[in-house]
Amino acid sequence: MILSVFSDEHFMKEAYKQALYAKEEGEIPIGAVVVCNNKIIARAYNQTEKLNDVTAHAEILAITAASNNLGNKYLKDCTLYVTVEPCVMCAGASYWAQLKRIVFATTDPKRGYRRFGNNLIHPKTETESGILAHECANLMTEFFLNKRF
């Protein structure tokens, strides 16, 4: 299958590449990109260890970078691609940013925002999941297995 440059798969692969950077640095392997008008305007990966800061999730860093890029704190025309279901903090950040869409790969039943229903997300934000789920979940499983042994 030839992927369109503008497909969700394409952009999720870019988020996955960010997750690989996190992995290389010993961080929990989660990556994100923000896309506006089919263009990637922000890329980020989880840096909580490096920055010694629980708020340095891929999504938070990507939202901050996207706002900086656009000169606008609202991201109403933007889609956030992230390799794992956002946590409560990141769902809350997406609410304030009023993202158009959130596309995440794999679910996170333990820490994901959906434990609390869909109300944490802005009512105008569409959500989608499952794209590259297997690959992104494998990265996480592998990371935590290596941590254990």
Added chain:
Amino acid sequence: MILSVFSDEHFMKEAYKQALYAKEEGEIPIGAVVVCNNKIIARAYNQTEKLNDVTAHAEILAITAASNNLGNKYLKDCTLYVTVEPCVMCAGASYWAQLKRIVFATTDPKRGYRRFGNNLIHPKTETESGILAHECANLMTEFFLNKRF
């Protein structure tokens, strides 16, 4: 009444001072301090306008600064004092930081985390509210009234 240097009132007054800085800069007037062993290790106020970043809430900036100060991303021995009930994003951040206590002044029925119950907060984090509530609420009311006219 003479306030103890180490009272909740004392530290909330410091958070209130931060909220006044926000007000002076035309930001939604919310301030926060983080206290560890009776010492203020971080002070911050809402800077979403100045930084053009929805994530730049007083609590997020204070948590980041406190972690930087301690060299530890967990704030298990720290209390966050904040002039308004934290939002979902900030409650989520406090969860990850595993704060010992959150003390907030005035409630925020519209945007506060408690709309979703107390489960957004870490089970080990104690919460308290009502200290300097009137003063901190007045700051907010005044801000939004001025915005309207």
